[in-house]
Amino acid sequence: MSTAGNSARKGHVQIRDVSVRFGTKGQMTEAASRVSLEVKPGEFVSIIGPSGCGKSTLLNIVAGFIRPSEGEALLDGKPIGGPGADRGVVFQQYSLFPWMTVRRNVEFGLKMQGLGRNQRESAARTLLGMTGLLSFENHYPDQLSGGMKQRVGIVRALATSPQVMLMDEPFGALDSQTRAVMQEILTNMWQQLQLSVLFITHDIEEAIFLSEKVYVMTARPGRIKAEVPIPLPRPRTPEMTASPTFQALVRQLKALIREESLAAMGGELDGGGLRGMDRQFARDGMKALT
């Protein structure tokens, strides 16, 4: 990824010292606290953390749905003002328009840009053909399986050629086999298109398999607990998940996450022994890596 001209490429996401607070003064909850992270142009970055840690909040800031209470969010050096077609978003819930056929869904972004019918149609058909969905172009979303719906969702987000893809647990609702295939499709797609991707998940293996870099977040209020580079070679294959490096990364991240999950549950499970064991686990993981 360290080719010359990287700096000229677009899709550079920066979050600097961002805090997000919800609610009124009496009952203020802090969803994220002084978070800084970066997605370089063409980089695949995941955020993992216990549920409710503000992962999705960070994604929503980059998407332009939420403004940070403090700090700044930048896309290619400019502050993010609101949602726009330069950032494709794939949601966890299937977000296809049920009243449009698959092709109409994919065409939607292009239609909003004012592209003519013929151009839209051929662009959508090309993308659907690339992903093996062309024979379903005239189906309605309710006629498709979950995996296919989500694939259409990804294709739809790609149609306007965004520089950044934001994915909020996109495979969370899929069964594990479908999920594995979707991860492979995504990693191949990413390699071809060279997009910046910010990927939210709570699945450790998924994060490692897909990413160049994984951010681990703490329990609420969400902070960045660790930034873990993933030194696995490309292209990624399913066989890699059995490799010692991969397994070491899994152990390391699992330990980091478990510590946070316990913290998220508060004092209920605050067994000192458990915590100590997890620290040991994390150290082992690091040792195996180095």
Next chain:
Amino acid sequence: MSTATQRLFHEVPEHGEPAEAVPPRGLARPEEILRPPLPVPAASAVMPGPSERAWQVLRQHAPAYLMGACSLLGIVLFWHVATTYRLDFYIRFANIPTPMEVLSKVVEVNSSPKFIKNVGMSLRRIFIGFAIATVLGVALGMLIGRYRLTRGFLFPATEVFRPIPAIAWVPISIMLWPDNEVSIVFITFIGAFFPILLNTISGVQAVDGVLLRASQCLGARERQIMWYVVLPGAAPQIFTGLAVGMGVAWVSLIAAEMISGQFGIGYFTWEAYSLISYPEIVLGMITIGVLGLLCSGLIRFIGKSMMPWLGYGARAGSIR
């Protein structure tokens, strides 16, 4: 190609994947997660001939038709027995015309231009009043459902007027409008307006937020969101409002015609009562029923053909 090979060719690609869908380079194996889609009649492997299909449709719907016919026949039979023998058990059938009397009236009246004109007038009033109610109800409903400002200004006002039944508007309406015709159309409008408005509002508010956000991420501006996302998203409930509104429009129209009408099927029915022409009363009632049925059937038909996606959703097939 013989039918046998045709069938073979239709059956071989189990996942329905044509050759051009094979992805280039690394994008392999999408077919693994391709499931055959839910059955679509047009794509079925063996296409039945038209007569075969008609037979299938008939067989599928025959029990429903049979049940419907039985219940209708039962009502007519009871009506016939009760009126022929002039039953009197608290309810008095002595003055009620028999089915045969009404039937002969139907034949007689269908060749009279006066009756046809009455029906035409009622339909015209329904059409105009309902059309205005649809345009205003949907437009205001979308504004009230989506924007806090319009909701703040308009919703309290509509809530004040809503509990007043359309019939209660009759005296004021006669005073308000320059002629009788307009005031009857106005009553019809009032009747249809509120169900359409309220259903549109709740339909707009029920549009899935993730769809709104998705459209924003795809670059849709507010006006485009309203037209391409909010309107179709609320459409199923808007059509519910239209169906209910059509029913109330007929109720209001008939009442208005009976009170202040000249012409119209409601006027016809009331006039028959004044003239002691009992078979015509029943004829008027049946005509109103049939017209109402046709109108709501038309709305259902339009709704179905405008919203073809609804046949595949989770709601399809929930009746036991």
